[in-house]
Amino acid sequence: xxxxxxxxxxxxxxxxxxxxxMIIEPRTIAVIVGTSGSGKTTLLRMINRLVEPTSGIIKLDxxxxxxxxxxxxxxxxxxxxxxxxxxxxxTVAQNIATVPVLLGWDKDRIKARVDELMTLYQLDPREFGxxxxxxxxxxxxxxxGVARALAAEPNVLLMDEPFGALDPIIRxxxxxxxxxxxxxxxxxxxxxxxDMEEAVHMGDKIAVMDAxxxxxxxxxxxxxANPASSFVETLVGASERPFRLLSLGRxxxxxxxxAAEGEAIPGDASQRDALAELLWxxxxxxxxxxxxxxxxxxxxxxxxxxxxxxxx
Amino acid sequence: xxxxxxxLLRLALVVLLVAFVTSPGWFEPLLKPLTENxxxxxxxxxxxxTLTLLHLRTVLIATVAATIVAVAxxxxxxxxxxxxxxxxxxxxxNIGQTFPPVAVLALAxxxxxxxxxxxxxxxFLYGLLPIFENALTGLTTLPANVVEAARGAGMxxxxxxxxxxxxLSAPIILGGIRLSVVISLATATIGSTVAAKTLGEVIIAGxxxxxxxxxxxxxxxxxxxxxxxYDGLSAVERYAARRMGREAE
Numbered sequence: 076x077x078x079x080x081x082x083x084x085x086x087x088x089x090x091x092x093x094x095x096x097m098i099i100e101p102r103t104i105a106v107i108v109g110t111s112g113s114g115k116t117t118l119l120r121m122i123n124r125l126v127e128p129t130s131g132i133i134k135l136d137x138x139x140x141x142x143x144x145x146x147x148x149x150x151x152x153x154x155x156x157x158x159x160x161x162x163x164x165x166t167v168a169q170n171i172a173t174v175p176v177l178l179g180w181d182k183d184r185i186k187a188r189v190d191e192l193m194t195l196y197q198l199d200p201r202e203f204g205x206x207x208x209x210x211x212x213x214x215x216x217x218x219x220g221v222a223r224a225l226a227a228e229p230n231v232l233l234m235d236e237p238f239g240a241l242d243p244i245i246r247x248x249x250x251x252x253x254x255x256x257x258x259x260x261x262x263x264x265x266x267x268x269x270d271m272e273e274a275v276h277m278g279d280k281i282a283v284m285d286a287x288x289x290x291x292x293x294x295x296x297x298x299x300a301n302p303a304s305s306f307v308e309t310l311v312g313a314s315e316r317p318f319r320l321l322s323l324g325r326x327x328x329x330x331x332x333x334a335a336e337g338e339a340i341p342g343d344a345s346q347r348d349a350l351a352e353l354l355w356x357x358x359x360x361x362x363x364x365x366x367x368x369x370x371x372x373x374x375x376x377x378x379x380x381x382x383x384x385x386x387x
Numbered sequence: 388x389x390x391x392x393x394x395l396l397r398l399a400l401v402v403l404l405v406a407f408v409t410s411p412g413w414f415e416p417l418l419k420p421l422t423e424n425x426x427x428x429x430x431x432x433x434x435x436x437t438l439t440l441l442h443l444r445t446v447l448i449a450t451v452a453a454t455i456v457a458v459a460x461x462x463x464x465x466x467x468x469x470x471x472x473x474x475x476x477x478x479x480x481n482i483g484q485t486f487p488p489v490a491v492l493a494l495a496x497x498x499x500x501x502x503x504x505x506x507x508x509x510x511f512l513y514g515l516l517p518i519f520e521n522a523l524t525g526l527t528t529l530p531a532n533v534v535e536a537a538r539g540a541g542m543x544x545x546x547x548x549x550x551x552x553x554x555l556s557a558p559i560i561l562g563g564i565r566l567s568v569v570i571s572l573a574t575a576t577i578g579s580t581v582a583a584k585t586l587g588e589v590i591i592a593g594x595x596x597x598x599x600x601x602x603x604x605x606x607x608x609x610x611x612x613x614x615x616x617y618d619g620l621s622a623v624e625r626y627a628a629r630r631m632g633r634e635a636e
Contacts, residue, residue: 125538150541160536164554164631173540223540233539 076101077122077231077263082131084117091117093287094131099280101136101230104257104264106278108271108310114287115267119233122265123152135231150174153232153262157239159220161208167193167219168204174227192222195256214245221253225260234266238273250277271310275299275319283307295323300386317383322347326363329382330372335360342371350379397618404611408436411604418600428600430589439608442585445503445578446571449510454564457515461522462548480519483512488574492581506578506585513574514567521563525556558628565620572613576605 077099084092092114099105109115120126122133124145133140140148161170168189175185193200196218208216217237224232237253238246254277257264268274274281275295282292283306291303299320302308311319326349327342339362340349353361353376360375407414411429418428429435457480463469464476488509495505529552537551553560579587586605593601 123539125535146541146543148541149539154536154539156532156535156539158532160530160532160539162533162536162551163530177541177546220536223536 076134076136077265078132078134078137079118079122080132080134082118082121082133083129084114084121084126085129090287092121092128095284095287095289097282097289097292099263099265101263102261103279104254104266104277105280105282106274107265107267107282107284108269108274109284110269110310112286113284115284116235118284119235119265119267122231123149123154123233125149150177150227151229151231153224153227153229155221155224155232155234155237157236159208159216159240161216161219161223163208166205166207167198167211168200170208170219171223171226173223178227180227188226188228192225195259196222196252198222213241214249217241217245217249218252221249221256225256225262228260230263232262232264234264236268237266238268253277271312271315272319275322283310296320296386299323316385318347318350320386321345321350321379321383324382326374327365327371329374329378330363331375331378333360333373334370335362335373337361339364339370340374342366346374346379346382349374350376350383353379397615400611400615404608404615407604408439408608411435418604421599421603423597426596426598426600430592430601430604432592433584433588435589435604435608438584438586438588439612442572442575442587442609443612445506445575445583445585446510446568449507449571449575450514450564450568452507453511453514453567454518456511457518457563458522458560461519461526465523465526466544476519480515484516486512488513488577489580492577496581501582503578503583505581506575506583509578510571510574514571517566517570518560518563521566522556522560525559526552528559529555555631558624558631561620561624561627565617565624568620569613569617572609572616576609 079095079097079099082092082095083090095114095118097105107115107118117126121128122135122140124140135152162173165173171189171192172185175188180188189204190200193203198215198218203211203215208219211219217240221234221237224234238249241249250273253264256262266273266277275298278295280292281295281298283290283298283303285304285306291298291307293301298307299311299316302311322345324346325342326340326344326346329346329349330342335358337356337358340352342363342365349361353359353374359377360373362373363371365371415428422428430438460476460480464473491509491512492505495508499505499508533551533555534547537547542550575583575585576587576590578585579591586609589605589608590602593599593603593605
């Protein structure tokens, strides 16, 4: 659990982060959204003390983050940044091993952990381990960057626009990978982005920041349904709201009894994808299948349209 | 075929240089036409080999000292605590460069006497600037997100310096050392005006006795050394740049 209590950061006369308080539950993903200059990155960097706050307290699992030296704190917290920041003079394996080496793990343990993470990220340790970062593609570099952040099994992972430099296709894949890994390790993730789409997709909770202030901190559905201010509303994008709301739900939660013609859609797909498929194919209903391939029922245009309406 | 040519030329130059300093007698017929009145063709007041080695030693000592001081200074002024000394150290090093080496020799002789010492002082002061400027450039133009990642991973200031900042700026620092060495190789010759044992002795002897053969052999050895060392250090630099993921331009 991360408790942020009354955190303020001032540079001379300008207040970058203004009295922000929020609690991030363990094993969840909190996404901080805002325009550039909203103070979201500064807030993130105060958690691992790359920036020292002017006032306020941040507690990690109940302990003040100033109770240990900054560098020790940072070794216990994963940190992934835009443009990955890999060390160009070190191999992929050495990059991933950075924090374990700093912590003085023994060689076998480091090697086992590096191999585990590389396999998890679909990078063959024997093929990619000895390579240098500039020999990898952008997507691979990004994966190595996240693998490095996760190497010392941190409970908390801070990510500053980690997918910012990726093209849309690799980006979606990277987001899915991160969600899968978060489930697997149960890491608490705080992710900074300016992309509301990403925030709705990734976040268990979304914190919207504007001019250093925390404007709203709530579940994605709540942010979409009841934006706290006109700023949040603009950020969400009025014309996108119904679709974002649908993207939060899974098809299996919208299943109705009955049958339909044509190719079945998996129950795990988002309701937004189902609606898109319905509209595109011009059909009124689609069959739904479970993970085991058995039919679950059907989804209808009418049913989905009702779900896209503003919640009462 | 073309790729072999530069290597072949360098190899030939090395062979020629070694042959000349070890057995200069072989080259007597070549240089003979440059002398008059049966003057000696090959420098005869000392071995060319010894002078070459002493010349190299002087340059080496001065460069090592200049490297240590310049890099240490650059590290110091790029730390947050030393940032305010940056302008001061810049001007100090610049003063070292603006003093003509001859003036340094003239000032140093009364203080430390004749011989190798005043030469070392002049070369040291003269070699500081290129190394310091390059080290400063290297340490201040590191990719920002790499330095950020090093901090974020929990490296201490010392670990960031030794594991990330110095390795990544090594190619640029090496470039400064290369410049400094080549300047020192040439400048060391004037050390012989204050009785330092360098190849300048051969040139000065030639000037005093109006012996073109002496001047030429002293000058050519220094020139060959400079070309070969410049080449060798360039290769090391390119290797380091590739190794550090900074492609050499």
